[in-house]
Amino acid sequence: MAAEKSSIKIITLIAADGSVFEVEPNIVKEMKTVQSYIDELDQNTVSIPLPNVFGNDLAMIIEYCKKHASEEETKEAKEEFDFEFVKRMKSDDKLRLLQAASYLNMESFLQFMAKAIAAEIENQSVEFVRDYFQIESDFTPEEEAELRKENEWAFK
Amino acid sequence: TISNSVDEMMIPPMTKRTRHCNEENEDKFSDLPDCVLIHILSFLNTKNAVGTCILSTRWKHLWKRIPTLTLHCSDFSTLRSFDKFVSSILSLRDDSIVLHSLDFDRNGSVESRLLKKVANYVFSHNVKLRRLGIDVKGDICHILPCISSCQTLTSLKLSVSPKGRYNYEKTLFPKSLNLPMLTYLHLGNFAFCAGGDGPIEPFSAFNRLNGLVIDNCTVKDTQILCISSETLVSLTMRNHSFDFYRIELSAPSLCTFAFIGTPYQMLCGRHLNAIKQVNIDAEMLANYTEPPMILLSWLIDLANIKSLTVSASTLQVLSLIPDFLKDKLSFLRSLKSLKVKLKPLAYGLSMTLKTDKLEKALKAGSELSSPIPDGIVDFLLQNSPSTDVDIADCSRFDDSFDQLPPISSSLFPQFLQPSSQEHVMDDLHQRIQQLKKVVLLTKQYLHLAKEEITRERDELLALKGHMMRLSKTLDALEQQMHMAMNLWQ
Numbered sequence: 001m002a003a004e005k006s007s008i009k010i011i012t013l014i015a016a017d018g019s020v021f022e023v024e025p026n027i028v029k030e031m032k033t034v035q036s037y038i039d040e041l042d043q044n045t046v047s048i049p050l051p052n053v054f055g056n057d058l059a060m061i062i063e064y065c066k067k068h069a070s071e072e073e074t075k076e077a078k079e080e081f082d083f084e085f086v087k088r089m090k091s092d093d094k095l096r097l098l099q100a101a102s103y104l105n106m107e108s109f110l111q112f113m114a115k116a117i118a119a120e121i122e123n124q125s126v127e128f129v130r131d132y133f134q135i136e137s138d139f140t141p142e143e144e145a146e147l148r149k150e151n152e153w154a155f156k
Numbered sequence: 157t158i159s160n161s162v163d164e165m166m167i168p169p170m171t172k173r174t175r176h177c178n179e180e181n182e183d184k185f186s187d188l189p190d191c192v193l194i195h196i197l198s199f200l201n202t203k204n205a206v207g208t209c210i211l212s213t214r215w216k217h218l219w220k221r222i223p224t225l226t227l228h229c230s231d232f233s234t235l236r237s238f239d240k241f242v243s244s245i246l247s248l249r250d251d252s253i254v255l256h257s258l259d260f261d262r263n264g265s266v267e268s269r270l271l272k273k274v275a276n277y278v279f280s281h282n283v284k285l286r287r288l289g290i291d292v293k294g295d296i297c298h299i300l301p302c303i304s305s306c307q308t309l310t311s312l313k314l315s316v317s318p319k320g321r322y323n324y325e326k327t328l329f330p331k332s333l334n335l336p337m338l339t340y341l342h343l344g345n346f347a348f349c350a351g352g353d354g355p356i357e358p359f360s361a362f363n364r365l366n367g368l369v370i371d372n373c374t375v376k377d378t379q380i381l382c383i384s385s386e387t388l389v390s391l392t393m394r395n396h397s398f399d400f401y402r403i404e405l406s407a408p409s410l411c412t413f414a415f416i417g418t419p420y421q422m423l424c425g426r427h428l429n430a431i432k433q434v435n436i437d438a439e440m441l442a443n444y445t446e447p448p449m450i451l452l453s454w455l456i457d458l459a460n461i462k463s464l465t466v467s468a469s470t471l472q473v474l475s476l477i478p479d480f481l482k483d484k485l486s487f488l489r490s491l492k493s494l495k496v497k498l499k500p501l502a503y504g505l506s507m508t509l510k511t512d513k514l515e516k517a518l519k520a521g522s523e524l525s526s527p528i529p530d531g532i533v534d535f536l537l538q539n540s541p542s543t544d545v546d547i548a549d550c551s552r553f554d555d556s557f558d559q560l561p562p563i564s565s566s567l568f569p570q571f572l573q574p575s576s577q578e579h580v581m582d583d584l585h586q587r588i589q590q591l592k593k594v595v596l597l598t599k600q601y602l603h604l605a606k607e608e609i610t611r612e613r614d615e616l617l618a619l620k621g622h623m624m625r626l627s628k629t630l631d632a633l634e635q636q637m638h639m640a641m642n643l644w645q
Contacts, residue, residue, distance in 0.1 A: 099185070114199060130212075137211065153240045156234075
């Protein structure tokens with residue numbers, strides 16, 4: 001594997017607000033954006049600025065990665081962790097973490113967040129979902145009514 | 157809004173998190189790429205996903221590009237509107253987008269035209285299809301070719317009952333199914349039919365099978381169902397029928413066995429020792445003799461169980477074996493963990509227990525109504541006293557048993573469950589006898605209860621309700637028998 005070739009022992013991640021996180025290489029394997037950067041390097045330490053991710057969010061992502069990279073944790077323990085992890089988050093947190101996951105190109109974490117967000121908007125009203133994603137509707141009431149009529153098979 | 161992205165990063169997180177505090181927040185999630193939004197939509201049921209088309213212009217056509225279709229009639233007010241929805245989706249979805257998953261679940265007899273339409277859609281989008289679920293009442297011949305064509309399928313959930321008002325027959329499980337990538341198979345309402353030569357081994361062709369669920373299935377023209385698989389790790393069964401047959405396991409990697417319902421099938425085979433984890437949620441409607449004995453035989457034959465999870469009702473079923481706590485048994489020697497899940501008992505079982513206990517109580521004066529029968533935990537642990545015991549209240553949320561949807565409840569569904577026995581009239585007759593037995597039992601309980609608990613008026617009221625439900629069920633069943641008689645003669 002590419003990651004094995006690299007001699008890096010410690011990776012320093014610098015969040016948008018300047019907070020600094022030192023992590024081991026196995027923690028960032030899931031972060032493809034970071035991984036592809038360090039694969040190119042031949043040195044012991046590296047600092048990577050992540051201007052699109054805030055410290056609080058990065059701390060949570062690292063916590064998640066640590067838990068899931070651990071070989072000692074059982075599958076059940078990881079599931080329990082996931083359950084609690086989502087439970088303590090507000091919807092804004094989830095969306096910011098989804099953004100971060102997309103930026104860091106983290107496949108399974110992105111999937112995890114997308115699923116958690118889907119669970120929140122499932123069977124909710126249009127207004128709720130607009131508010132959730134903070135979407136400003138650019139339809140006139142007439143256009144919206146037209147669209148509803150056109151797709152009325154989906155609203156029964 | 158592109159230029160302010162750098163400024164935004166400078167805003168401390170606490171300020172950023174507060175909603176509506178400045179205008180920049182309005183579009184703060186609008187830079188999520190389409191593919192991420194589609195990812196979210198792919199976890200929604202398709203009705204919800206299509207509903208997002210009126211959020212804004214950006215969302216108008218997003219739903220057409222979702223690689224998963226979750227089509228469940230339970231999301232719709234009528235079957236007619238559901239059928240219209242399915243037709244529309246299949247016509248309007250972007251044809252160039254690959255399909256990863258399709259789950260079609262519809263109650264009631266489905267029109268062949270719609271079933272064929274779904275099958276054709278699967279057939280023409282089968283290149284990367286990984287998950288397929290079809291739960292319908294219809295003719296399997298319409299969908300069989302499309303399933304066989306999905307060579308990339310890793311997960312298949314198939315439940316097909318024949319059309320008709322009552323499900324007296326099951327669908328014969330096709331012998332020709334060859335899905336080389338399949339790792340998970342869930343079958344509902346099938347009958348496994350004996351071939352010309354030897355016992356049936358319906359699963360030996362799936363070379364990568366990892367998880368198998370057999371829900372409400374049976375055998376035809378044979379007494380043995382062979383489950384042969386080198387790779388199978390987990391087996392889940394649900395049974396509410398009175399079909400007695402043997403399950404011969406030839407699965408050296410099988411590690412987990414889960415069961416829900418009334419135990420009527422014996423387990424045998426060379427590799428029973430491989431099973432380390434067992435989850436059982438057993439129940440009975442009346443005091444039958446066989447299921448408790450079969451349940452006990454499982455615990456004896458599965459000699460290497462390390463982790464056993466049982467519902468309280470499972471222990472109650474075991475406790476109906478007369479005098480069994482006195483026996484010294486050589487079982488559960490490797491047990492490390494015992495979990496008991498407390499859930500409210502099913503109605504029939506709780507009545508059976510009340511009658512049973514009241515009889516004993518009148519004789520011996522012992523205590524009534526503990527969720528776990530006295531002494532049973534010690535009995536299970538007689539050969540492994542250092543086992544971890546965990547008793548958890550699971551009326552709220554349950555992981556291992558909840559993977560099967562509940563059987564819809566009206567009257568006593570177990571009695572009205574589809575039967576697979578060859579002789580429908582015999583079977584119905586048998587059920588009526590059994591139900592009459594329950595009625596007798598309840599009458600007996602009423603009699604005993606009058607003596608014992610005349611002060612407990614609530615109990616009496618509940619009993620009367622029970623009697624009413626029983627007689628309604630009996631009426632329904634007799635009517636069903638009457639109709640069946642007209643149908644068959």
